Amino acid sequence: MSILITLLAFAVAIGILVTVHEFGHYWVAKRCGVKVLTFSIGFGKPLLRWQRGEVQWQLAAIPLGGYVRMLDEREAPVPAAELNRAFNRQSVGKRMAIVVAGPLANFLLAILVYWAIFLNGVEVLIPRLGSIEPNSIAAKAGFLTGDTIVAIDRESVNSWAEARLGLIERAAAKASIQVEVVRPNGGTVSRTLDFADIDNEWIDGDLAGRLGMSIAVYRNELGPLLTDGAAAVAGLKQGDRLWKVEDKPTPDWNSFAAAVRARPNLPTHISVLRAGQPVEVRVVPKSVQDGDKAVGRIGAAPALDMDAIHALNKPVQYGVISALGQALHQTWATSALSLKMMWRMLLGNVSVKQLSGPVAIAGYAGKSAQYGLRAYLEFLCLISISLGVMNLLPVPVLDGGHLMYYFAEILRGRPLSERAMELGQRVGVGLLAALMVVAVFNDLTRLVGG
Template structure:
């Protein structure tokens, strides 16, 4: 819990500081006087002066602000009028507004490039298991297949494959996947993502398609106490060799049987030299509105194969920036596409996350190591940059829209229009925050 809180505070602190520093730095370069630089909202916990500027850390760490001299907020001395934000040319206003999201974008680029230059551990996109009767199985994928490209775009890890599949999710035609099979032959297979419907945009996309990156064995690694498997005497170290009288070739075959329901299963079990059969009645659980079976078993991973699946991606500095730029371009496109699909109902609103989920993932990434935490920080920084530029009043994108209108018409947006926009923007943001908090609570506490 302490690590999660610390990681969450560091994440917000870094991202908010960088964002507000972007506004601050450009405002100063444009000749605008800055009054307050605040990390956080609400009552100041710590405050100090730098010349005429007040710098502070406030109680609510969910954002920050840079308050500039502005005649719309308070009277301005005649000798300082030229430094007021509202007196600036619309182009300068646009630069100041864009500077915050741009600073987050630059931070994401530097973090990703640094990671690629240093080297990141990844998993080669090799199918450890393919679920029987799944979309991947029907498309011809088999355990041991290595994905080389998706729609002619090379991929070197499961992360890259996941992003490329999401990028192609809106296509009506099947995705063309270049594969090296277990016989070292290179083939192209068609993967119809459209069969998943809205589920194509979920984080469990690979599982939904039928891919399991881990090379699972049919040996039991753990038996859940009190579960269905424990009730018939199964133990860690037992190897399952048959299912309903047929040889059990892979763990995915057992998973597929459980997906079909809770009917009793006959399992052939080898324990040392002993071979016996047990009949087990799976417990019933509900997943996505459908009842499936659960035995309470965890399979062992083939450690030798797993070591072969590991890869370290490392690039020279220039190539690292190129790879980082490509990653940012793809993720920006995906973020905007996902937001658009949620608006028109083609993607589930369950994907909206709030501070609880951000804190949880920040803590998990920190536990996995510094590289994972930095990558998570880069992703959130990029998301903050993109979402802040959406044309919603109260966000930078809403202010940007006002200043673009002023640039085109030659006069500022009226106070009445801004006031209406603020009310609409506040309503939208409060609704979004409520949805995010609901999703957080449901995801973290109700499963």
């Protein structure tokens, strides 16, 4: 059933995003007096098509995109009576407007959906740290359990999502940052995080966890276990109360996890309490690479204190104008972060392993759909923004590549030669093909590794 949900959620998302993008091109083309011949959702052989006025509407076999085909002398002869409606005969300003309308439609969709979300009211998670991993970067920097993050480099932080994004952005810049936190006793202190030597592969959505900080509050017992993991095979069970590892007391999850991580491939005696009675098992933690060192894993997760986590929820209600402001800010901030991450990936500050392809996107679509409508709508906004940003990149075959040609035409006073544009198209196709290969490889690596 989860596979069906994933496929359906992915298909609906792609269908909506492609339709909105192509409708942007279509709507502006019609307003500019250009004749539209075909509006296609998908590539390849049409599976369903119908004629409405001058336009042939169709659904095609390959659902990973779409196109709007306009009257154009470069593609086929145009009757003299319709030359004024050909795309290539339009002013450079009109052509630029038609091209940029697709990405702008994606940004507009994100703004409208975010607006609806904020109008409905949202709940944010207070950025209060419920767990600090011993000997982690966060622990060495002086963060403590119960600290509430209130600012990063003097920019106020109001939610855990803002804190995570702030850390990711600054880590990608390899910056040293100041994080202000309010202590449980009410005092405010500043802590320094230095990202100069951080592993590029750490810069992803789990960066905070890699630094050793989380808002999660753990009970001192085992949570879900992998059925084929070392813990389950040895006889440990979910709900077992943590007690000792190699006769050393481990009264909480952090001390238990640290003791297990320190013993990769080493026979380890673990003692737990089950129904108040001591139970001892012998486990051999599997050795896995974590950065430049091997650590032990037994296939066990901590038990979350859901009451404590729910207590972090803070309801926020917006009015019509303030909700629109939040929607614009969210769309702008996400767009800016996407561009910064792409640029830093080119500079080598962020690993190309962060690129995701259709398999990963489909997985995110399925997970968000199972979490509920709001999560799915937020996923839709994120992908819509990403689609808009990507299409504005100055890469031939993308909308941004065409804009680049038109800017060159403005500077030169005449269009680029057919030869130059053909060469650009080949380079653009090569670049996109290479990116797709890397993204799909990353998807498959995650599947195999997961």
